Amino acid sequence: MEQFLEYVEKHERDFIERLRKAVAIPSVSGDPAYRPEVFRMSEFLVAELKALGASVETRDLGKQNWHGQELDLPPIVLATVGNDPSKKTILVYGHYDVQPALIEDGWNTSPFELVEDDQDRLVGRGSSDDKGPVLGWINVVEAHKSLGLELPVNLKFCLEGMEESGSEGLDALIYDEASKYFKDVDAVCISDNYWLGTTKPCLTYGLRGVSYYHMKIKGPRADLHSGVFGGTVHEPMTDLISVMSKLVDPNGKILVPGIYDEVREVSPEEEKTYDNLDFKIEELHDAIGNKTNIHDSVRKTLQCRWRNPSLSLHGIEGAFYNPGDKTVIPACVTGKFSIRTVPDMEPKKISELVVKYCKDEFAKLGSKNEIDVYCTHDGNYWLSSPEHPNYVAAAKAVETVYKVKPDLTREGGSIPVTLSFQDALNKNVLLLPMGRGDDVSCTALVFSSHSDE
Structure with a gap:
């Protein structure tokens, strides 16, 4: 050596x-x-x-x-x-x-x-x-x-x-x-x-999966002028915003019923892996360039990033987005969102819950527009064990070179x-x-x- x-x-x-x-x-x-x-x-x-x-x-x-x-x-x-x-x-x-x-x-x-x-x-x-x-x-x-x-x-x-x-x-x-x-x-x-921080190596034994969804709402045959038709038709954008606003709350809680029933509970062994990790909330502030974090504790923040599901809204296709003003009523809009999945969330089960919930919420609007919700990608989560000989050997190698035991981490990405x-x-x-x-x-x-x- x-x-x-x-x-x-x-x-x-x-x-x-x-x-x-x-x-x-x-x-x-x-x-x-x-x-x-x-x-x-x-x-x-x-x-x-x-x-x-x-x-x-x-x-x-x-x-x-x-x-x-x-x-x-x-x-x-x-x-x-x-x-x-x-x-x-x-x-x-x-x-x-x-x-x-x-x-x-x-x-x-x-x-x-x-x-x-x-x-x-x-x-x-x-x-x-x-x-x-x-x-x-x-x-x-x-x-x-x-x-x-x-x-x-x-x-x-x-x-x-x-x-x-x-x-x-x-x-x-x-x-x-x-x-x-x-x-x-x-x-x-x-x-x-990547490492969790900047000074201490880590071994990563888990990744969240990702299921990506499109929610399409279709109304008139073509785009309409709001001055002529505003207030006279069900507008697809209004319907879409209404349904998408019911997917997740401002504190990151997923509002789709049954989602959290599929999540594996934190075991005592897993809980120990969050002790003494080389990470500070200030590093999160540096990474996002602001102090808009939801949670104040390192443990809660990392659990929400690694081992809890999350739902993010990504964009709206078909909507006006260029600079300036335009009084168009889009005829068809597609909202895009994803769910990061964790053990033991089964992608097909999650998609069933999401599609049913979106259609149920749309039905409550009484709109005459049409909705279609579908999953475009459903990559599963991955989880290994730090106790596996492969990880034990890697931990020993890290300690030999760096003179410190590596952090055991999971990651929020896929x-x-x-x-x-x-x-x-x-x-x-x-x-x-x-x-x-x-x-x-x-x-x-x-x-x-x-x-x-």
Whole structure:
């Protein structure tokens, strides 16, 4: 271990330069103009892995229909380092695409140029999500190879280029390769999330699911003028606002009957995981840029973020939203909202409750308009156990390097591939974040340049 850590310290600048090259590739998967750059990023990773002696394969995922435009999907990069049958095999998942980034979005520096700031942080798009963590694993392989040290496990990589755009094609590949490329995998490790705070590592053992809904209310054949028809017709927007206002109260309580009946109660063991977490309410204030938090205690705030369901209103399609005034009565509007689900909420049951409640509330209005409520996505929650040997080993590793026990956390967001790997391979999945807790709240994502952070 000492020899390994000494190598890491000595080659810090080399690792930074590798990240600099990766950040410079604007691999934005959600913009067709940047699709060639996503392919270029896959080629960069293939070259890096092959240079370290890895056995590398790529899988063609075919085409994508992008609003009528046919685009090639970037490949899945599969790489193997070691195939000793006496060793465990760890599958590492990561993604090499990034979200869009423009200097006018509020960046202080050019998004696709890695910059070292006055806090000794590395700033650049993808440096923390997820190019930095992917390269972190590659750096591990390089260090062992250069030192002539034997890796204690076999490593397999599964790296995709469409995570920021729905991971199109990935699920099918995971299930198809479960008995082939992934057949010898003993455990899965994903480093695509963040620490709770900025000074202490964590292990994440749970994620909320998400069910997304559209509530469409249709009235007249076409948009109407409020001066001519206002007060004479049932207006779809009025109906929609009325029903949507009955979904959740200002304190975040979901008003759909039966929702909380499906939620697993907090166990004494789970309650203990909230003791002495490295998190302060002030960090929430910093993240949101205000003091509009509902709860004052850290415990209640984190429970509402991690293990309680929430309902959020997201927008209205079909409504006037441009600057200025317009006296239109929209003929058809669609409200969009989602529910973050937790153990033991079953998505189909939740959708039944939501659809029935919305239609019942609409019926109370006595409106002659028509309503349709439907779920467009129902990703399930994911929950593992910190007592699993995979987590015990990870906790021991964190304590060895950082000299502190990691926080055990859950997260409010969703990483669908976690559940896909667990279900397809029937293996334990560990979330081992490398990004600090303030990475997501900074204008530019950051990745510490110190090996001990």
